[in-house]
Amino acid sequence: MLIYLIEGDRSQSVSLGGVLSGAGYMVACYADGADALRAMRRTAPDLVVLDRKLPDIDGLEVLAWIRRHYADTPVVMLTSAALECDIVAALEAGADDYLMKPVKHAELVARINALVRRTRRQAARSDAQSFGAYTVNYQERRVLMHGQAVSLTPKEYEILEMLARNVGRLMPREAVLNQIWGQVHDLTHSRSLDTHIYRLRRKLHLGQQSGVSLRVVYSHGYRLECHEG
Template sequence: MERFRVMIYVIEDEEIQALCYQAMLERAGWEVRVLPDGAGALREIQREAPDVVVLDRRLPDIDGLEILNWIRERYPTLPILMLTSAVLELDIVTALDAGADDYMVKPPRERELVARINVLRRRTLDGHQGMIMIEIGSYLIDTRERAVYLHGKQIALSPKEYEIVELLARNVGHVVPRGTVVGRVWGHVDEESNSRSLDTHIYRIRHKLNLTCSNGVMLRVIYTHGYRLDDLSRMDSQRQSRVELGAG
């Protein structure tokens, strides 16, 4: 049984095609949100990141490759399946080189579309499940025991506090939108009470974990977007590498 609901964004401007894809994916048991233009899709992804993106190569306002690059810069592990009307090898290679995980030529066959998305999801989940122990700064997160340790001492967290910490830790260095946190932990994105509860949980997490520079981890609030967990030691190493490259 899956721990969280699965949300798929279909970014497609042709209404009939979009509704067809939506029906296919909903029959597979997934939640689907149809986004008819690129600008709206980017706003929605920032508000709540999905589990999979099905992206049309050509949109009326923003080229699909631009959206692909934008997503890859901010959500490097988000699975993206690109749909294209082109059958030329060059177009397909261009999409894959730009960061698409897979592609299908329109119109996709239902069973194949569902199967390919399942492959992408399994690949992502296997990568995440492989992270049994997550080390960040002075903290150790044991995902099997659902426990967080600071200098070897376990910190008492509620189940929801732990889920928030694990979600942020699996995306260390990347902004996790508020809507994504609420959707993954509470299952409802738009409920105001859950949003207020998130603020309370973040406050408690800061204090329980003592997230300070001395422990090597900071939890940052990114205004109007969400939260980012930063591993300060990793950032220092990256900064030092850039300095050395510049000196070379």
């Protein structure tokens, strides 16, 4: 789980980042909204902890951007305001939860754990997902492009499903190999993965025209990227 902690107060950022890391989460800290948005354009987080008062952008503007691009990403908003109208504004703008400052560490971890459990249950119930020109039906293990079925081999489908369930996130090459071929894999499997990635690109015509690209990040992994219309 990758959490983006967007907090303008350095001491708070260090403190909360340490708490979340200690709870087993990967944490990327950003001191302002602009840096956080640049990072989110590259890699989507699994969850965001967002301060309402940032030094450069109103936290609600950052929240609005997240909701436009990553509608299902959970967001916990931190606020110093005790007024009910400020809390209501955050929730109506799309925050999944909020916490008053100073943040109680145990409560923050408990709230995030609850959001993660809820998100995972929702994902497990999801039968299909659409992005760009594509729809992946997880129940039927079927892929549609512009409404037409695409013939994929079992391994091609499994790789695509892994990437589709993590659109916008960089999937490490080793993680793909482990999930598709198991913990024990060799150079043959590594070359086979390269071949499967090449075939997926061709069969699905991945690129600007389809609205989705399959990006290879050299020596790191793969990421499905949706282009903004």
